[in-house]
Amino acid sequence: MENMGDWEQKDLVNELMLGRELARQLQIHLNVPSSSPETRETLVHEIQASYEKALSMLNPTGSIAIGVSESPPSLSGSPRTEDSERELKDHDLRHASRKRKGMPRWTRQVRVSPGIGLEGPLDDGFSWRKYGQKDILGAKYPRGYYRCTERIVQGCLATKQVQLSNEDPTIFQITYRGRHTCTQAHMLSPSKPLQNQGPTNTVMEPQKPQENLQQQSQDLSSDFLSGLKVITEVLDSSQQSVPPFYFPSAASVKADNEAFSPYVVDKSFIENSHFSLSSSGMHHYSFGGNRNFQTSAEAELTDIICAATSTTDSPTIGLDFPFANVEFDPNTFDNSGFLS
DNA sequence: GGTATTTGACCAGT
């Protein structure tokens, strides 16, 4: 058994190494004329984020991590989450524990500004399928459960939960769990996110440099940003306290949407603004509606916080698997668009 | 008809 100190130190080292690697990448990009300014900027921000994380580790009172703290780190000392997932997958997804206790998870909060239209956390480029919604004790709004659409085909166990903040309905709390093991993860590249996008939609620009930033800072490991687009419906402020809230599940929402409130997420938009990956030609999802809402370009999307929490050993974002062992996996960076 | 979502029930962890 290892003591906490060891874990912290390990995470700190990982974070610092990550920063070093990012700096290295930046250097490479600086020497490559074809490298886009956005990429460089992203790297810079990533480096900063990495240092901030490292500092926050040294200073527990730091405000970076908000955690969704979950179960304590694995006592075995080895990052077994991924292995556990694979085991489950290998055995039988259906019979696997319904509560994936050992899954790493991190939360991201996204603010949507009513009246402006908004958007959310963007596209992570992953396709998600809603498999449940539940009222949570103490929460005003239900929580929506989404899983990677590649789950069945590729056994990808990544899932995410979306819920409106109790205190501030303008904030979406998105919790990612598990790592993407599907091909989507390998195809994503923040630097060129919308490759498959057909018509350009001005509605939302899924990948602004800043967003890349956010993404990378949250999950360097790539996979996760999840893609939601949240659109704020234009309603009167009086309605902000809002009634029923539903999550965007991709599509269906339409009918009910009308009924709900300030935030509508609706698949119908997809047509206007979509993101998606499509290696497999799956669906494009986006949350948000497009009816009376204003869209994203002006939307004030604020990624307020992102925190990563690993149930097992790495409490920091981006250190989740690949970095947990203090090894950089080129693919990881590749996924993040750091490498060509 | 195929695919995605909804929703009540079931199961596991605390």
Next chain:
DNA sequence: ACTGGTCAAATACC
């Protein structure tokens, strides 16, 4: 026993 997470049948949508 309670709560959160997932399953799966029913339903809706394209």
